[in-house]
Amino acid sequence: MPKILVVAPNWIGDALLAQPLLARLRERKPGLVLDALAPAWTAPVLARMPQIDTVIEAPFGHGELALGRRWRLARELAVRGYDEAIVLPNSLKSALVPWLARIPRRIGFVGESRYFALNVRHALDEKALPLMAERYAKLAEPPDAPPVRPLPTVRLEVDEANLLISVARLGLDRSRPVAVLCPGAEFGPAKRWPVAHFADLARALDSRGVGVWLIGSAKDRPLGDEIAERAQGAARNLCGKTDLGAAIDLMSVAAAVVSNDSGLMHVAAALGRPLVALYGSSSPDHTPPLAPAARILKLDLACSPCFARECPLGHFRCMNELTPQMVLAALAPLVDAPHAPRDERAR
Numbered sequence: 001m002p003k004i005l006v007v008a009p010n011w012i013g014d015a016l017l018a019q020p021l022l023a024r025l026r027e028r029k030p031g032l033v034l035d036a037l038a039p040a041w042t043a044p045v046l047a048r049m050p051q052i053d054t055v056i057e058a059p060f061g062h063g064e065l066a067l068g069r070r071w072r073l074a075r076e077l078a079v080r081g082y083d084e085a086i087v088l089p090n091s092l093k094s095a096l097v098p099w100l101a102r103i104p105r106r107i108g109f110v111g112e113s114r115y116f117a118l119n120v121r122h123a124l125d126e127k128a129l130p131l132m133a134e135r136y137a138k139l140a141e142p143p144d145a146p147p148v149r150p151l152p153t154v155r156l157e158v159d160e161a162n163l164l165i166s167v168a169r170l171g172l173d174r175s176r177p178v179a180v181l182c183p184g185a186e187f188g189p190a191k192r193w194p195v196a197h198f199a200d201l202a203r204a205l206d207s208r209g210v211g212v213w214l215i216g217s218a219k220d221r222p223l224g225d226e227i228a229e230r231a232q233g234a235a236r237n238l239c240g241k242t243d244l245g246a247a248i249d250l251m252s253v254a255a256a257v258v259s260n261d262s263g264l265m266h267v268a269a270a271l272g273r274p275l276v277a278l279y280g281s282s283s284p285d286h287t288p289p290l291a292p293a294a295r296i297l298k299l300d301l302a303c304s305p306c307f308a309r310e311c312p313l314g315h316f317r318c319m320n321e322l323t324p325q326m327v328l329a330a331l332a333p334l335v336d337a338p339h340a341p342r343d344e345r346a347r
Contacts, residue, residue, distance in 0.1 A: 012263025022051035023152035074100030182259035184220035188309030190281035199230030206234035280318035
């Protein structure tokens, strides 16, 4: 029985973009035992992927070297008898544990002086593989072979019991359709649609009989508070009031989701939710939502995408001029229809 360890990415969105790789590994290797090594903040996403058997939490902070802990973890992994390790992050640190564990085949892209730690090395042709999901999927194939296209569909499993507990704990109203708005973006302010726009959209949705939940991390709570205040009761701020697993379950019942380019955008796509994805400083050419029900809104200004954390020109036109009316028009066919049941793939 083959056993593979996947060293998962450090970001929620990237972890979801790795799912086509996991599906391809399952397809290629019947009876595979497939485990993931992931940081605590992405582990809940990996745990909801049907392809993964066990998620092992990496005991390191973001960017932390922690050689002693890496050595101890490697000793623990060595006894599991993995045949292969696929290292998705490009850092040297990420490749150290499989090397120290003496896993026979260690697969990944060459980068950051880690040539010694990998023995099945892929060279990345960025023009041939513009999508991050394609780059990850390539690692399921021999180094000289492209990824199999089309990429397998992504999906997350929902914990129905946890969903009911979260709804009851938070006192949420499910008597009418719900739109989930995700106002955060970890990279920086340039990726965030303005608070005033989110508030205007929430009021417009509320006037159409649609409930609004704001979902995000504890870091997003101030944004959620401001949106809820400006929305004058039209939005319920849940930012920081759920863990990631509960956020996934709550998003699964949304009639539609509006999100910045963020990890939660990719969660909505993997849940099969109708999605409006907002792009300004970033581009969908590299990490688009992998879902047929996703609609991308962007203005294609001459200055974007700039990939900066803050608008280098100071005007932030790429998001300011992406108006609530534009987003509402994109949402209208989704939320004006009867409340759709959750996509079968998300059950």
